[in-house]
Amino acid sequence: MKLLVTGGAGFIGSNFIHYWLRTHPEDTIINIDKLTYAGNIENLASIQDDPRYTFVKADICDKNAVEKVVKQVDLIVHFAAESHVDRSILDPEVFVKSNVMGTYTLLESARKNGNIRFHHISTDEVFGALKLNTRAKFSEVTPYDPHSPYSASKAGSDHLVRAYFDTFGLPVTITNCSNNFGPYHFPEKMIPLAITNIIEGLQVPIYGDGLYVRDWLYVEDHCRAVDMVIGKGTIGQTYCIGGMSKDVSNKEVVQLICELMGVDFEASAKYIKDRPGHDRRYAIDWSKIKKELGWEPQHDFKTALSHTIQWYRDNESWWKRIKSGEYRAYYQKQYQAKS
Ligand code: NAD
Ligand code: TYD
Numbered sequence: 001m002k003l004l005v006t007g008g009a010g011f012i013g014s015n016f017i018h019y020w021l022r023t024h025p026e027d028t029i030i031n032i033d034k035l036t037y038a039g040n041i042e043n044l045a046s047i048q049d050d051p052r053y054t055f056v057k058a059d060i061c062d063k064n065a066v067e068k069v070v071k072q073v074d075l076i077v078h079f080a081a082e083s084h085v086d087r088s089i090l091d092p093e094v095f096v097k098s099n100v101m102g103t104y105t106l107l108e109s110a111r112k113n114g115n116i117r118f119h120h121i122s123t124d125e126v127f128g129a130l131k132l133n134t135r136a137k138f139s140e141v142t143p144y145d146p147h148s149p150y151s152a153s154k155a156g157s158d159h160l161v162r163a164y165f166d167t168f169g170l171p172v173t174i175t176n177c178s179n180n181f182g183p184y185h186f187p188e189k190m191i192p193l194a195i196t197n198i199i200e201g202l203q204v205p206i207y208g209d210g211l212y213v214r215d216w217l218y219v220e221d222h223c224r225a226v227d228m229v230i231g232k233g234t235i236g237q238t239y240c241i242g243g244m245s246k247d248v249s250n251k252e253v254v255q256l257i258c259e260l261m262g263v264d265f266e267a268s269a270k271y272i273k274d275r276p277g278h279d280r281r282y283a284i285d286w287s288k289i290k291k292e293l294g295w296e297p298q299h300d301f302k303t304a305l306s307h308t309i310q311w312y313r314d315n316e317s318w319w320k321r322i323k324s325g326e327y328r329a330y331y332q333k334q335y336q337a338k339s
Pocket of ligand 2: 085086179188189190191193205206207212213214250275
């Protein structure tokens, strides 16, 4: 099979390409990526000369560039997006462009070139927020209620994907996953930010009271879930993917990272001004994908977090290069005023 992966130079996309070439050695992949600040071609350095892999630097909003690659493939796996909530608060426009218009451009091209199979990667953030200390969870039937420009733009893209199924019969599937973590995670997100700050001897910023809850999913488990949905999922359907069975607050996540890295939490953490519109709690009911496709997470949170910490210890040059570039200006803008 010939795949088009969008956003394959980002965190999850690059993990997915490595995963796919390992588990489907007969397939070929074209990776289309604009290489925004979050795209890093180094993530794919080990396969750059692999004859099964081709890289195309282009924007998914560029109709002609998209058309050229779409014509060559049997399946599109769509990861490309602006993905960071905090940046969507600082500058929403590019989120609407890449996440909504970019998805539209891909869908339109898939439709015009023989209704190419399309798998769309989305997020649990489209469902809004759950209350703390309840048993409520997001599932495939939860109504959409996005709060940030990021989640609103992802919700828009999900609606378009469903519309292309309902209106044009485009063979689509959607997955809404929770917060991923693991290797190649850009250090603006909470877990890699905490790990790399601790290695550098810096404090870990915790927003608000730190009692916010996220459902953490190891990226390898996510890649396997997407693989199963592509292979066995029902066309037109959505599958929710999560990694946890009990709530863990951001404070507890940072405490665990401190424990695993052998530093004192009180000295290492710093509570700062909260994010506006901060969603209190995410939790995923992943029983549909378990029941229909037999998927469940294979990595427990603490062990996967230890592997992730080890990866950042072993790959300092990877994240140090990132942290010394554009990231530095972003970090100052995002954190200095809030301390
Ligand atoms: P990321 O920010 O690490 O990577 C995104 C990639 O997309 C980058 O390589 C970037 O260069 C590329 N890109 C952005 N705009 C583009 C454009 N207009 N044209 C071409 N390429 C473009 O993101 P990620 O964390 O790997 O997330 C991948 C997908 O998974 C996104 O759709 C995101 O919404 C979704 N998701 C992520 C998480 C998470 O925890 N990271 C959770 C749920 C859903
Ligand atoms: P993040 O990794 O940005 O993912 P998302 O906002 O998409 O869930 O944030 C995860 C949680 O951690 C979220 O509740 C915000 C919080 N957070 C902090 O407390 N400090 C930080 O420096 C960052 C980046 C996030």
